[in-house]
Amino acid sequence: GALDPDAGPFDAAVAAALAAGDPAALAGLDPVAGERLLAAGVPVWRSVGAALAGRTFSAEVGYDDAPFGVGYLVATWTPR
Structure with a gap:
Protein backbone atom coordinates (compact mmCIF):
# COMPACT_ATOMS: atom_id res chain seq x y z
CA GLY A 1 0.00 0.00 0.00
CA ALA A 2 2.86 2.45 0.61
CA LEU A 3 3.55 2.95 -3.09
CA ASP A 4 -0.13 3.44 -3.93
CA PRO A 5 -1.03 7.13 -4.28
CA ASP A 6 -4.22 6.46 -2.29
CA ALA A 7 -2.29 5.11 0.71
CA GLY A 8 -1.32 8.52 2.11
CA VAL A 44 -10.65 -4.62 13.61
CA TRP A 45 -10.91 -0.80 13.54
CA ARG A 46 -14.37 -1.10 11.97
CA SER A 47 -15.50 -3.59 14.62
CA VAL A 48 -14.13 -1.49 17.47
CA GLY A 49 -15.75 1.62 16.03
CA ALA A 50 -19.12 -0.14 15.82
CA ALA A 51 -18.80 -1.55 19.34
CA LEU A 52 -18.00 1.88 20.78
CA ALA A 53 -20.68 3.79 18.86
CA GLY A 54 -22.18 6.65 20.81
CA ARG A 55 -19.40 6.80 23.39
CA THR A 56 -16.95 9.69 23.71
CA PHE A 57 -13.22 9.51 24.25
CA SER A 58 -10.21 11.67 24.88
CA ALA A 59 -7.59 10.57 22.38
CA GLU A 60 -3.84 10.90 22.11
CA VAL A 61 -1.58 9.75 19.30
CA GLY A 62 1.78 8.70 20.69
CA TYR A 63 3.36 7.67 17.40
CA ASP A 64 2.45 8.06 13.73
CA ASP A 65 5.18 7.39 11.19
CA ALA A 66 6.09 5.12 8.31
CA PRO A 67 9.67 3.96 8.70
CA PHE A 68 10.60 1.36 6.12
CA GLY A 69 7.52 2.36 4.06
CA VAL A 70 5.04 0.76 6.48
CA GLY A 71 2.69 2.88 8.58
CA TYR A 72 2.73 2.48 12.34
CA LEU A 73 0.33 4.33 14.61
CA VAL A 74 -0.10 4.13 18.37
CA ALA A 75 -3.14 5.83 19.89
CA THR A 76 -4.65 5.80 23.35
CA TRP A 77 -8.33 6.41 23.97
CA THR A 78 -9.65 7.22 27.43
CA PRO A 79 -13.41 7.17 28.07
CA ARG A 80 -14.88 10.51 29.11
Whole structure:
Protein backbone atom coordinates (compact mmCIF):
# COMPACT_ATOMS: atom_id res chain seq x y z
CA GLY A 1 0.00 0.00 0.00
CA ALA A 2 2.86 2.45 0.61
CA LEU A 3 3.55 2.95 -3.09
CA ASP A 4 -0.13 3.44 -3.93
CA PRO A 5 -1.03 7.13 -4.28
CA ASP A 6 -4.22 6.46 -2.29
CA ALA A 7 -2.29 5.11 0.71
CA GLY A 8 -1.32 8.52 2.11
CA PRO A 9 -4.86 9.94 2.19
CA PHE A 10 -6.24 6.66 3.56
CA ASP A 11 -3.62 6.53 6.32
CA ALA A 12 -4.31 10.19 7.10
CA ALA A 13 -8.04 9.43 7.50
CA VAL A 14 -7.26 6.55 9.88
CA ALA A 15 -4.88 8.76 11.86
CA ALA A 16 -7.48 11.55 12.04
CA ALA A 17 -10.15 9.14 13.30
CA LEU A 18 -7.83 7.75 15.96
CA ALA A 19 -6.58 11.21 16.97
CA ALA A 20 -10.15 12.48 17.33
CA GLY A 21 -11.35 9.47 19.32
CA ASP A 22 -14.10 9.06 16.72
CA PRO A 23 -15.70 5.59 16.76
CA ALA A 24 -18.04 6.44 13.86
CA ALA A 25 -15.11 7.36 11.63
CA LEU A 26 -13.43 4.04 12.42
CA ALA A 27 -16.65 2.11 11.78
CA GLY A 28 -16.98 3.92 8.45
CA LEU A 29 -13.59 2.97 7.06
CA ASP A 30 -13.85 1.45 3.59
CA PRO A 31 -12.99 -2.26 3.88
CA VAL A 32 -12.40 -2.63 0.13
CA ALA A 33 -9.91 0.25 0.10
CA GLY A 34 -8.30 -1.10 3.25
CA GLU A 35 -7.77 -4.51 1.66
CA ARG A 36 -6.47 -2.99 -1.57
CA LEU A 37 -4.02 -0.80 0.36
CA LEU A 38 -2.90 -3.70 2.60
CA ALA A 39 -4.22 -1.94 5.72
CA ALA A 40 -4.62 -5.09 7.80
CA GLY A 41 -6.17 -3.26 10.77
CA VAL A 42 -9.31 -2.08 8.97
CA PRO A 43 -11.60 -4.99 9.95
CA VAL A 44 -10.65 -4.62 13.61
CA TRP A 45 -10.91 -0.80 13.54
CA ARG A 46 -14.37 -1.10 11.97
CA SER A 47 -15.50 -3.59 14.62
CA VAL A 48 -14.13 -1.49 17.47
CA GLY A 49 -15.75 1.62 16.03
CA ALA A 50 -19.12 -0.14 15.82
CA ALA A 51 -18.80 -1.55 19.34
CA LEU A 52 -18.00 1.88 20.78
CA ALA A 53 -20.68 3.79 18.86
CA GLY A 54 -22.18 6.65 20.81
CA ARG A 55 -19.40 6.80 23.39
CA THR A 56 -16.95 9.69 23.71
CA PHE A 57 -13.22 9.51 24.25
CA SER A 58 -10.21 11.67 24.88
CA ALA A 59 -7.59 10.57 22.38
CA GLU A 60 -3.84 10.90 22.11
CA VAL A 61 -1.58 9.75 19.30
CA GLY A 62 1.78 8.70 20.69
CA TYR A 63 3.36 7.67 17.40
CA ASP A 64 2.45 8.06 13.73
CA ASP A 65 5.18 7.39 11.19
CA ALA A 66 6.09 5.12 8.31
CA PRO A 67 9.67 3.96 8.70
CA PHE A 68 10.60 1.36 6.12
CA GLY A 69 7.52 2.36 4.06
CA VAL A 70 5.04 0.76 6.48
CA GLY A 71 2.69 2.88 8.58
CA TYR A 72 2.73 2.48 12.34
CA LEU A 73 0.33 4.33 14.61
CA VAL A 74 -0.10 4.13 18.37
CA ALA A 75 -3.14 5.83 19.89
CA THR A 76 -4.65 5.80 23.35
CA TRP A 77 -8.33 6.41 23.97
CA THR A 78 -9.65 7.22 27.43
CA PRO A 79 -13.41 7.17 28.07
CA ARG A 80 -14.88 10.51 29.11
